[in-house]
Amino acid sequence: MGIQHSDVKYTAVATAENGRDGKVATDDGKLDVVVNPPKEMGGSGAGTNPEQLFAAGYAACFQGALGVVARNEKADISGSRITAEVGIGTNDDGFGIIVTIKGSFPGQDEATAKDLLEKAHQVCPYSKATRGNITVDLEVV
Incomplete structure (x- = not known):
């Protein structure tokens, strides 16, 4: 059984750009990170994943x-x-x-x-x- 929208106490909002090889940021600016696939999956591994x-x-x-x-x-x-x-x-x-x-x-x-x-x-x-x-x-x- 899931919760109802009226029962939600907090909602986190994050937006990704360019999927696994781009960036992810929260709407409040507290998280803004570059994301890259790990080297083990053919990516640069330069950012987080x-x-x-x-x-x-x-x-x-x-x-x-x-x-x-x-x-x-x-x-x-x-x-x-x-x-x-x-x-x-x-x-x-x-x-x-x-x-x-x-x-x-x-x-x-x-x-x-x-x-x-x-x-x-x-x-x-x-x-x-x-x-x-x-x-x-x-x-x-």
Whole structure:
């Protein structure tokens, strides 16, 4: 079940020019970056790429979801870090992405850390948006 337009609290607006080999900027001017395909995909690699931007957003969103879960579970996640690895490659339909979310939890045992990751994966809006569409692996590091 999706949200209704009347329930939206914030809308980010970004405009791309020239696709994967151009630039992307937000309407408020806070983000204005050159984008280029990575060298591994035949590009110059001079700028950032959409996968890096997606990884940054996913990592930040997941860390926020983890905070919600930790408060509910009364778990200490001080010093925790979430890393999102976003890969792009070919599949049956052309191209697709795959994500690995890696969580580091100083002071937590592996079972507790894994449980927190799995619960955050249920809460995170990026995880909800991609569920059933792409592979997302969770790892404790």
